[in-house]
Amino acid sequence: MIDRAELFGYFLSEAEDHINVLEKGISEIETAPDRKNLIEELFRAAHTLKGSAALVTLTTTSHIAHKMEDILEGLMNQTIRVNSKIVEALTYMLDGIKEVLYGIAKGKDEDPEVEHRILNKVKEILTTAETVQPDIQAVNDAQILNAFPSSREKEPIQSTINESLKQAMQESQLFMGNFIRVDATKVEDMLNLIGELTVKKNYILRKTKDITDLSDEIFFTSRRLLNEVNDFAERYSYSLPENVKYVDPLLSEFGELEFDRYDELNLFSRKLQEITDDITESFKALRDFFEYFGSDVKDMDKMIKLLKSDLTDARMMEIGTLFKRFVKPIKEIANQHGKSVELVISGSLTKIDRVIFERLFNPLMHLIMNSIIHGIEHPEERLQKNKKPEGTVTLSAKRSGDTVIIEVVDDGRGIDIQKISKRALEQGLISADDKLSKEELISLIFIPGFTTAEKINVAAGRGIGMNAVRRMIAGINGIIEVNTENGLGTTVRIKVPSSLAISNVILFRISSLMFVIPASFVEEIIQFTDISEQGLIDYRGNDIIAKEFSKVLQLDNKSKGQPNYVIVCNVSNKNVGLIVDEVLGHEETVIKPLNAFLKGLEIYSGTTISGEGIIRFVVNPVAIFEEQLNNLATVHLTSEDYSGNSILIVDDSISVRKYISVFLESKKFKVYTASNGLEAINVLNEKPVDMIITDLEMPVMHGYELISRVRSSDKHKNMPIVVLTSRGGVKHKNKAEEIGADGYLVKPFDEDSLSGMLKKFFSVPFV
Amino acid sequence: MSEGIKEVSYCVFSVGDKEFLLPVNVVKEVIDVVKIFPVPGAPEYVYGVMPVRGKIVPAIDLSKIYPIEKPSYNDCKLIVVDVENEHIGFLSEITPFFVSFDPEIVVEDVINIKTFFQTYRIKETRQSND
Numbered sequence: 001m002i003d004r005a006e007l008f009g010y011f012l013s014e015a016e017d018h019i020n021v022l023e024k025g026i027s028e029i030e031t032a033p034d035r036k037n038l039i040e041e042l043f044r045a046a047h048t049l050k051g052s053a054a055l056v057t058l059t060t061t062s063h064i065a066h067k068m069e070d071i072l073e074g075l076m077n078q079t080i081r082v083n084s085k086i087v088e089a090l091t092y093m094l095d096g097i098k099e100v101l102y103g104i105a106k107g108k109d110e111d112p113e114v115e116h117r118i119l120n121k122v123k124e125i126l127t128t129a130e131t132v133q134p135d136i137q138a139v140n141d142a143q144i145l146n147a148f149p150s151s152r153e154k155e156p157i158q159s160t161i162n163e164s165l166k167q168a169m170q171e172s173q174l175f176m177g178n179f180i181r182v183d184a185t186k187v188e189d190m191l192n193l194i195g196e197l198t199v200k201k202n203y204i205l206r207k208t209k210d211i212t213d214l215s216d217e218i219f220f221t222s223r224r225l226l227n228e229v230n231d232f233a234e235r236y237s238y239s240l241p242e243n244v245k246y247v248d249p250l251l252s253e254f255g256e257l258e259f260d261r262y263d264e265l266n267l268f269s270r271k272l273q274e275i276t277d278d279i280t281e282s283f284k285a286l287r288d289f290f291e292y293f294g295s296d297v298k299d300m301d302k303m304i305k306l307l308k309s310d311l312t313d314a315r316m317m318e319i320g321t322l323f324k325r326f327v328k329p330i331k332e333i334a335n336q337h338g339k340s341v342e343l344v345i346s347g348s349l350t351k352i353d354r355v356i357f358e359r360l361f362n363p364l365m366h367l368i369m370n371s372i373i374h375g376i377e378h379p380e381e382r383l384q385k386n387k388k389p390e391g392t393v394t395l396s397a398k399r400s401g402d403t404v405i406i407e408v409v410d411d412g413r414g415i416d417i418q419k420i421s422k423r424a425l426e427q428g429l430i431s432a433d434d435k436l437s438k439e440e441l442i443s444l445i446f447i448p449g450f451t452t453a454e455k456i457n458v459a460a461g462r463g464i465g466m467n468a469v470r471r472m473i474a475g476i477n478g479i480i481e482v483n484t485e486n487g488l489g490t491t492v493r494i495k496v497p498s499s500l501a502i503s504n505v506i507l508f509r510i511s512s513l514m515f516v517i518p519a520s521f522v523e524e525i526i527q528f529t530d531i532s533e534q535g536l537i538d539y540r541g542n543d544i545i546a547k548e549f550s551k552v553l554q555l556d557n558k559s560k561g562q563p564n565y566v567i568v569c570n571v572s573n574k575n576v577g578l579i580v581d582e583v584l585g586h587e588e589t590v591i592k593p594l595n596a597f598l599k600g601l602e603i604y605s606g607t608t609i610s611g612e613g614i615i616r617f618v619v620n621p622v623a624i625f626e627e628q629l630n631n632l633a634t635v636h637l638t639s640e641d642y643s644g645n646s647i648l649i650v651d652d653s654i655s656v657r658k659y660i661s662v663f664l665e666s667k668k669f670k671v672y673t674a675s676n677g678l679e680a681i682n683v684l685n686e687k688p689v690d691m692i693i694t695d696l697e698m699p700v701m702h703g704y705e706l707i708s709r710v711r712s713s714d715k716h717k718n719m720p721i722v723v724l725t726s727r728g729g730v731k732h733k734n735k736a737e738e739i740g741a742d743g744y745l746v747k748p749f750d751e752d753s754l755s756g757m758l759k760k761f762f763s764v765p766f767v
Numbered sequence: 768m769s770e771g772i773k774e775v776s777y778c779v780f781s782v783g784d785k786e787f788l789l790p791v792n793v794v795k796e797v798i799d800v801v802k803i804f805p806v807p808g809a810p811e812y813v814y815g816v817m818p819v820r821g822k823i824v825p826a827i828d829l830s831k832i833y834p835i836e837k838p839s840y841n842d843c844k845l846i847v848v849d850v851e852n853e854h855i856g857f858l859s860e861i862t863p864f865f866v867s868f869d870p871e872i873v874v875e876d877v878i879n880i881k882t883f884f885q886t887y888r889i890k891e892t893r894q895s896n897d
Contacts, residue, residue: 196821513807553807595816596853597825600889601808607816607823615804615816615823 008104011056013181015101019094021045022068026090030082043072049097060110061100064118068093089125093118184354187315191501194308195590198502201297201304202587203611208294215287217654222280229276233269312499317357319397319406320348325361326368330393333372340379340390341372347397352404353499356476360406360496363472363480366465367408367492368393375412375490385487387411399498403520406494415484417441423450442482443573446470448626467626470572474622475605476500477518477591480572495520503591505608505618507584510550511561512668515580516589516608517619523568523575525583537577539568545625546577552603552624564688569621576625582688591618602626645762646670646687650680650694650706651724656747660693660724663751667758677701681709684716691761696725696732704739711740720761724749774867777874780846780859782828783835787857788866788877795847795854797863800826800840809889814840814858819847824856832887850884 025032025042032038050065068090074080096118100110323345334341352360376382376391383389394409417438424430424444444450448467466482473480478496497503497520505516506525526539536543548563561581568575591606598604605620647669649660654675661671672687674680676698683689692710696703703723710716722743723736733744743757776791796819803815803826812831816823826845830838838860845856846863857878868874 510807513805555807592823595823595825595855596851597855597884597888598806598809598813598816600891601806602891603808609818609821609823613802613818615818617806 007056011052011058012101012105014052015049015061017181018045018049019098019101022049022090022094026087026094029087029090030084035082036076039072039075043069043076046072058100058104058110060112060115061097063115064093064097064100067119067122085125089122092125093122184315187311188355188501191308191311191315192590194304194311195502197304198308198588199590199609199611201301204297205301206611208290208297212290212294214654215283215290219283219287221654222276222283226276226280229269229272233273236265236269308502312353312501313351315354315501316351316499317354318348319350319352319357319404320345322352322357322360322364323348323395323397326365326395329365330368330372333369334376337373338378339372339376341376342390342392344392344394345396346394350397350399350404351498352397352496353501355500356404356478356496356498359472359476360494363469363494364395364406364408366469368395370465371408371410371412371490375410375414377413402498402504403495404498406496408492408494409489411489414486414488414490415442415445415482417484417486420444439573442484445482446572470622474571474620477503477520477605479521479570482573500591502588504586505589505591506567506586507616508565508567508580509561509582509584510553510580511555512670513553514584514610514614514616515549515619516616517567517569517578517621518591518605519586521569521571521621523570526566526568526577528563528566528579531579537566537579539566539575539577542575544568544575544577546579547624548579549619549624550581562688569625571622571625576621578619578621578624645690646672647691647693648672648674648680648683648687648689650674650677650692650698650703652676652695652698656695656724660754663754667755677703677706677709680706684710684713689716689719691720691722693722693724696723696727696736704735707736707741708739722757773870775870775874776865776867777877778846778863778865780844780857780863781861782830782833782857782859783838785829785833785835786876787829788874789846789848789857789880790877791865793848793850793880794863795849798845798847800843800845800858812887813889817845817856819845819854819856822854824854826856826858827887828858848880850880853884855884 022042022045025038025045029035029038029042046065046068050062050069053059053062053065071080071086071090075082075086080086096114100114103109103111327343330341330343371393372391376393377385377387379389382391392411394407396409397404397406399405420441421430421436424441425432427450429444429447429450430436445466450467470480473494473496476496477500478494481493481495482490483493484490497518504519506519506522507514507516509515524539528537531537531546531548532543535545535547537546538544546566550561550563563579564581565583566577566579567583568577587610589608589610591608593606594601594604595607602623603620604617605623606618608616608618610616647664649657649664649671650673651657651660652675657673657675661673664671672683672689674683677694678701680692680694681701684692692706694703694706703725707721707723710719710721720742721740722745723733723741724745724747725732726747727733728746736744743760745753745757777788778791778794779786779788781787798817798819800817803817805815806813806825809825810831812828814826814828814831816825818824824845824847828838828840829835838858840858840860844859844862846859847854847856
């Protein structure tokens with residue numbers, strides 16, 4: 001239950017609007033050029049105010065507003081004529097309402113005394129009103145002012161004004177600060193901004209980790225440098241006398257052990273030591289900074305999340321408001337079909353994003369119509385089945401983590417599985433020897449054009465029904481499941497994310513193309529092993545339909561990558577597998593709707609931009625696995641790239657790794673790095689690598705050992721390996737080739753020789 | 768200044784050897800093409816998409832629609848136009864310039880942006896009515 005204070009809160013924010021309308025309107029009523037419209041507007045305001053006050057059981061307010069409504073109605077019908085007394089009476093009543101509401105806002109109860117006082121006074125004013133000349137222009141300011149004291153128990157004018165001023169100030173406090181009304185699109189804009197902030201923040205978070213790693217590495221390198229320099233300095237900080245070529249005449253009297261003498265080498269080594277100390281100190285400071293920076297970014301992360309959830313809440317609406325909209329249409333449809341249906345609503349207070357709220361109406365309406373028309377039986381039939389004559393349709397909602405589960409349940413006859421199977425056979429959708437589970441048979445109802453209805457009827461049964469519903473639900477990243485018990489009823493369960501502002505997505509790659517898929521569809525990600533001729537793969541002992549996404553996109557063979565993973569998606573009552581090259585992780589992002597020019601590309605449901613500024617299309621698995629997918633244009637990746645081929649660089653020198661990375665990335669290679677052989681083996685086990693470039697001399701595991709290990713592994717034995725070393729001698733080179741290196745480059749190398757080497761292994765020409 | 772004569776202004780851009788005109792009032796902005804992302808599955812004339820002020824704008828290659836020699840889109844511009852509350856862009860090999868004509872003159876090669884949009888937008892296979 002909503003508590004009373006919250007209820008009053010909503011009421012007060014609404015009342016404020018009506019009071020503003022009344023206040024402004026009443027003051028203009030005598031002078032307004034379009035008096036008729038104004039009075040109508042005022043009438044509506046008073047009427048609504050009366051209604052909502054009655055709803056929250058504020059009877060005094062409601063009664064006063066009712067009286068105002070009466071007067072305004074009289075003005076509208078011209079049974080009462082506009083004059084200053086009428087205006088006075090209306091003003092007086094409005095003041096009364098404001099007084100009462102001020103008390104409510106302060107947490108007091110209504111004072112019924114006010115009602116009597118106000119209504120009596122109004123009566124008094126109005127009885128005198130009849131004697132007043134209708135010619136309003138004649139009533140001058142002085143008279144109006146004079147009218148007040150008499151109606152306020154002979155208070156002096158001055159104090160009345162003061163008091164009303166005071167009251168006005170109190171009222172402005174009452175109505176200011178507690179509630180503001182904001183255009184929903186403004187909240188949407190803010191949420192979009194937060195979404196983009198989140199994307200940038202995630203980028204910074206990722207980069208911070210990289211930079212922290214880098215700074216660690218630099219710190220240790222600088223420590224090593226310091227040690228070397230210290231050793232050096234210790235050895236050379238003092239000279240042996242025979243090396244001292246210049247003797248300062250001032251010091252000639254000192255013996256060798258009485259005063260240290262320096263030559264250039266001594267001075268240089270000292271200088272070196274000092275500089276190294278300075279650098280180390282600076283690095284320490286830098287490292288400290290990054291430590292704090294990292295935690296600062298994490299704090300920022302928390303704050304952005306809070307901001308996001310607060311603002312998302314502000315945009316949330318109670319689903320009950322949506323459910324209530326069905327009450328009337330359900331009655332009508334039931335009547336039209338000679339059925340008796342009771343609607344049961346539960347979980348009304350479940351909150352849901354405004355955008356989803358709006359986009360749920362149509363699919364729910366469709367499902368409810370299906371329930372009434374196809375599900376619920378006629379009363380006589382129900383009686384025969386020992387059911388109560390009145391059918392029940394239950395609409396329920398509940399929150400489960402980040403998703404909202406909505407159910408439409410009816411206690412009708414259920415979906416006739418036999419009929420589905422028969423129809424599907426007739427339409428050639430299944431063959432007689434197919435052994436389909438109940439779930440699989442039910443999922444046939446989502447096929448476009450499939451219907452079991454004998455007669456096509458206006459309300460439901462056109463066959464596009466369930467297919468359209470599924471599309472609409474998929475449009476808000478939701479999934480729909482149907483379960484039915486013959487004779488007992490049908491349950492349709494819809495799972496939608498509670499908010500669309502920021503979505504969780506899984507990032508994946510086909511060749512060099514990046515895509516995302518909303519996490520709400522994803523059941524599991526598994527390794528790709530094999531696909532049968534019928535396009536089936538094994539998932540937990542079941543055969544599920546799978547498609548290679550590169551084939552869906554019709555990538556030509558040259559641009560095609562290597563399928564490695566299957567994203568198992570739930571598309572309404574069944575799982576399907578989307579086969580992709582690589583799954584790159586998950587992230588929070590803002591999904592923007594597809595540009596209207598591209599709307600027809602149904603395999604996408606939107607776009608997102610990464611923190612790095614890369615556009616990724618949002619894949620819609622429901623459309624991809626829809627039975628008749630429209631033909632897409634064949635894709636040739638014309639861009640000047642190696643379409644996602646990846647290279648592993650193994651070198652203990654960070655500058656070499658960096659230099660080659662930048663070069664290869666400019667050629668559109670995906671680059672992985674490792675600082676020694678062992679790390680390289682780990683990378684190979686986790687990432688799809690197409691080629692290795694390795695140094696020979698490295699700590700932990702040297703290059704020769706890495707090569708021989710790669711050559712002896714089953715998975716990578718054919719991997720191209722290029723050695724990049726400073727050892728230019730024939731001995732090293734022969735040894736490398738002997739154990740299986742495919743290429744040998746000597747440092748320092750130039751870009752041309754590296755390009756030349758790449759051309760040997762990758763056929764796509766450079767641009 | 769001659770009063771009474773109203774001139775109509777156009778934005779002129781070119782693809783290959785062909786010039787196209789757009790009414791000035793539909794042109795939102797002209798931007799340098801830095802990076803275009805491919806749109807897998809889209810027809811050839813959709814060269815790619817570009818982020819423009821947080822929006823994703825398709826870049827249209829008119830050489831795939833009109834018989835034009837293969838243009839070189841090195842260092843090209845994108846003319847972003849406003850149509851049906853959406854933004855689309857045309858690739859141009861030159862920096863577009865503006866011309867004005869007497870309204871009496873019949874100007875050829877003006878792209879009717881609404882018709883263009885309706886003709887070439889990618890259409891849904893089925894209408895999901897209701």
